[in-house]
Amino acid sequence: MPRGSVSIVVERCKACGFCVEFCPTKVLALSSAFNSKGYHPPHAVAPEKCSGCDLCGMYCPDFAIYGYRIDKNAKKEGEDDAR
Amino acid sequence: MHADPQGVLTGAHFLDGDHAACEGAIAAGARFAAGYPITPSTEVVERFAMRAPTVGGTFIQMEDELAASITIQGAVWGGVKAFTVTSGPGFSLMMEHIGLAAMTETPCVFINVQRGGPSTGLPTLPAQADMMQVRWGSHGDYEIIALCPNSPQECFDLTIKAFNFSEQYRVPVFLMMDEVVGHMTEKVIIPPAEEIEIEPRHFTKKAPKDFRLYEPEANQVPDMVKAGDGYNIHVTGLTHDERGYPDMTPPMQDVLVKRLQSKIIDNADKICLFEKDSVEGADVVVVSYGITSRVAQRAVDQAREKGVKVGKLRLITAWPFPEKVIREIAPTIKGFVVPELNLGQMVREVERCAGGKTRTVRVSHAGGTVHNPESILNAILEVAR
Amino acid sequence: MSSVAIPQNPVEPFLRSERMPHIWCPGCGIGTTVNCFTRALLDSKADLTKLAIVSGIGCTGRVAGYTNLDSFHTTHGRAIPFATGLKLANPELNVVVYSGDGDLFAIGGNHLIHAARRNINLKVICVNNLIYAMTGGQTAPTTPGDVITSTAPYGTYDPSFNLPYLVEAAGAVYVARWTTFHVRQLAKSMAEMFQKKGFGFIEVLSPCPTLYQRRNKMGDGLEAMKFYKQVSKIKHGCPTSEVALTKAGEIVVGKFVDRERPEYIGTMNTYLEKQLGERYVEPHTLSDDGGCCGGESEVFSCNR
Numbered sequence: 001m002p003r004g005s006v007s008i009v010v011e012r013c014k015a016c017g018f019c020v021e022f023c024p025t026k027v028l029a030l031s032s033a034f035n036s037k038g039y040h041p042p043h044a045v046a047p048e049k050c051s052g053c054d055l056c057g058m059y060c061p062d063f064a065i066y067g068y069r070i071d072k073n074a075k076k077e078g079e080d081d082a083r
Numbered sequence: 084m085h086a087d088p089q090g091v092l093t094g095a096h097f098l099d100g101d102h103a104a105c106e107g108a109i110a111a112g113a114r115f116a117a118g119y120p121i122t123p124s125t126e127v128v129e130r131f132a133m134r135a136p137t138v139g140g141t142f143i144q145m146e147d148e149l150a151a152s153i154t155i156q157g158a159v160w161g162g163v164k165a166f167t168v169t170s171g172p173g174f175s176l177m178m179e180h181i182g183l184a185a186m187t188e189t190p191c192v193f194i195n196v197q198r199g200g201p202s203t204g205l206p207t208l209p210a211q212a213d214m215m216q217v218r219w220g221s222h223g224d225y226e227i228i229a230l231c232p233n234s235p236q237e238c239f240d241l242t243i244k245a246f247n248f249s250e251q252y253r254v255p256v257f258l259m260m261d262e263v264v265g266h267m268t269e270k271v272i273i274p275p276a277e278e279i280e281i282e283p284r285h286f287t288k289k290a291p292k293d294f295r296l297y298e299p300e301a302n303q304v305p306d307m308v309k310a311g312d313g314y315n316i317h318v319t320g321l322t323h324d325e326r327g328y329p330d331m332t333p334p335m336q337d338v339l340v341k342r343l344q345s346k347i348i349d350n351a352d353k354i355c356l357f358e359k360d361s362v363e364g365a366d367v368v369v370v371s372y373g374i375t376s377r378v379a380q381r382a383v384d385q386a387r388e389k390g391v392k393v394g395k396l397r398l399i400t401a402w403p404f405p406e407k408v409i410r411e412i413a414p415t416i417k418g419f420v421v422p423e424l425n426l427g428q429m430v431r432e433v434e435r436c437a438g439g440k441t442r443t444v445r446v447s448h449a450g451g452t453v454h455n456p457e458s459i460l461n462a463i464l465e466v467a468r
Numbered sequence: 469m470s471s472v473a474i475p476q477n478p479v480e481p482f483l484r485s486e487r488m489p490h491i492w493c494p495g496c497g498i499g500t501t502v503n504c505f506t507r508a509l510l511d512s513k514a515d516l517t518k519l520a521i522v523s524g525i526g527c528t529g530r531v532a533g534y535t536n537l538d539s540f541h542t543t544h545g546r547a548i549p550f551a552t553g554l555k556l557a558n559p560e561l562n563v564v565v566y567s568g569d570g571d572l573f574a575i576g577g578n579h580l581i582h583a584a585r586r587n588i589n590l591k592v593i594c595v596n597n598l599i600y601a602m603t604g605g606q607t608a609p610t611t612p613g614d615v616i617t618s619t620a621p622y623g624t625y626d627p628s629f630n631l632p633y634l635v636e637a638a639g640a641v642y643v644a645r646w647t648t649f650h651v652r653q654l655a656k657s658m659a660e661m662f663q664k665k666g667f668g669f670i671e672v673l674s675p676c677p678t679l680y681q682r683r684n685k686m687g688d689g690l691e692a693m694k695f696y697k698q699v700s701k702i703k704h705g706c707p708t709s710e711v712a713l714t715k716a717g718e719i720v721v722g723k724f725v726d727r728e729r730p731e732y733i734g735t736m737n738t739y740l741e742k743q744l745g746e747r748y749v750e751p752h753t754l755s756d757d758g759g760c761c762g763g764e765s766e767v768f769s770c771n772r
Contacts, residue, residue: 014494058651061499066477087760112760150549157553162753283758310538319541
């Protein structure tokens with residue numbers, strides 16, 4: 001299970017490429033999809049490598065992406081307490 | 084609301100206009116001034132520099148008038164009543180920020196002790212040649228309020244009025260003094276604090292989520308806030324919507340700029356102060372303001388001695404211009420005589436409002452000293468013929 | 469299916485989200501500096517109610533309009549005197565000036581040096597994109613030599629300011645420079661500056677892809693960021709006289725000045741109190757009912 005994940009606000013992205021370039025584990029690449037302004041937003045091509053460091057979030061000038069750590073101990077919905 | 088007694092030097096004083104204006108500001112509740120020295124206005128802030136720390140006020144001498152005119156606006160949003168003081172060349176420098184105050188609806192007071200111009204002109208001598216500038220000096224469409232005292236007593240009284248108007252209408256208000264009024268020393272009676280009516284700042288009672296900084300209340304004027312109270316306001320000089328957010332579109336421009344105008348014009352009856360003397364049945368009416376109104380009094384008296392039916396209209400509020408009273412008088416008289424310490428400024432408003440129904444004669448003066456009453460008398464006699 | 473709540477972007481509560489997307493160009497670094505600003509505010513546990521942000525005119529000047537704080541978008545070059553008035557009226561406010569190189573150092577230069585001279589407790593974040601971007605890419609006092617701008621169509625020959633050098637000479641107590649590549653260091657530097665009393669200044673080099681980069685065939689924003697990474701050298705404590713910038717040369721970054729000087733408001737109040745003794749009354753703001761008397765006076769009681 002990856003240590004982190006990214007969340008992308010597709011409509012804010014202007015495809016500057018900062019997140020792709022500066023992700024330390026090269027999780028991201030610009031996708032072939034378009035947002036409504038015609039930009040290619042990023043997507044996670046190697047999500048398993050995401051550490052949730054949020055460097056992408058620090059770099060993104062458009063507030064369109066951020067990373068977060070996944071809490072391994074967080075209970076998932078519906079999980080049985082007895083387990 | 085009554086004035087804070089801490090700021091009121093109740094009693095009879097012998098003060099010049101500059102000093103009286105400072106006391107008026109303090110009595111009105113002003114606790115912040117930023118200024119830059121310029122003759123003949125400097126005494127106002129010099130006195131404030133002395134008085135401020137004894138009444139809980141702050142004075143800062145800024146590096147230029149560009150700074151002073153916006154530092155006071157920062158102070159207003161920080162939650163105090165603030166003013167600045169200047170004369171011609173400094174007034175010209177302040178124009179951009181006058182527009183900012185009008186656009187952002189920042190209540191503040193500017194005192195201009197007018198001197199000979201243009202440019203460096205006559206630093207120590209009077210004129211009344213900034214009267215159009217105060218109305219039109221900044222770019223774009225906006226309205227301001229300008230008051231003209233003709234004595235040190237009025238420098239005290241009208242400065243309080245200026246602050247009151249600025250809070251009532253969220254607008255920059257101007258006290259248009261001149262060097263003579265500023266430097267003449269006369270008796271000034273400062274009443275007890277409980278007899279001085281001051282307008283409090285209309286801080287909103289709404290919670291942050293319900294409040295919009297530019298949503299007009301019943302009188303077309305929005306309520307105020309101050310920074311630090313959790314309202315997360317946005318104040319910008321860009322054309323903006325009721326939230327204060329930039330909305331640079333023709334429809335928003337139409338709504339906003341017209342309201343900046345109408346909040347003053349629609350209330351003109353309450354703002355236009357003037358003094359009428361024997362205007363009913365007069366053949367000639369002398370329209371004057373500031374120091375010239377006192378010189379004109381001599382000419383009026385002399386004309387009356389000669390049997391001329393002459394009335395006097397003294398403008399206390401120069402802007403918004405009291406159109407209504409001029410329109411009312413015009414059809415009933417042979418002519419207006421308008422002496423000013425300039426080459427014809429307010430006379431243009433008189434002429435415009437007279438609408439061709441009567442003569443308007445200007446008694447110009449390039450400035451530097453007051454009129455010789457004879458020049459005004461001659462004009463009165465000429466019109467009366 | 470199981471699901472875990474996704475945390476919010478840390479920057480989001482600081483934004484006026486209804487105004488997104490913003491107007492800055494693809495690859496412009498201003499938004500990046502805002503992320504660092506946000507992190508710095510979170511790390512320094514700033515009381516956001518008491519935080520005010522003042523901007524001038526220009527691309528960076530638009531920061532005020534996008535941040536969900538008491539924000540003031542003032543006139544060109546005059547954010548600092550406005551901020552001075554705000555701070556003097558209510559010293560409890562923490563006032564940040566967030567503006568661009570042209571706004572702060574050309575038209576605003578005079579105000580900057582005087583605020584630094586006074587050591588007013590203001591925190592200045594200067595995003596330096598080496599150009600007047602908003603108005604179409606004119607020469608700024610920071611534009612290096614031999615650069616094409618819209619008002620220097622054959623290339624610049626004006627000498628340019630060394631901002632840290634100037635600001636240190638004027639009296640700033642905290643002077644640092646970073647680039648938009650150095651996001652972690654920048655956030656840390658901002659947090660450090662917020663803790664310090666007095667006139668603090670951080671210069672942040674940022675790409676202007678649309679005008680500066682494009683007209684000089686320097687690639688896009690990403691190219692600029694890679695350039696910053698490549699040529700930046702961290703030299704904490706470097707003499708500011710040695711940190712001047714050129715078109716393609718080394719970019720010295722780091723914290724250059726961190727010193728102590730008496731802060732203006734404290735000095736003013738102490739001094740006046742000493743001079744006036746019992747007659748001194750501490751400044752106060754209007755009370756909530758809009759009336760003057762927010763302060764106590766032994767001699768008078770405020771009656772309405």
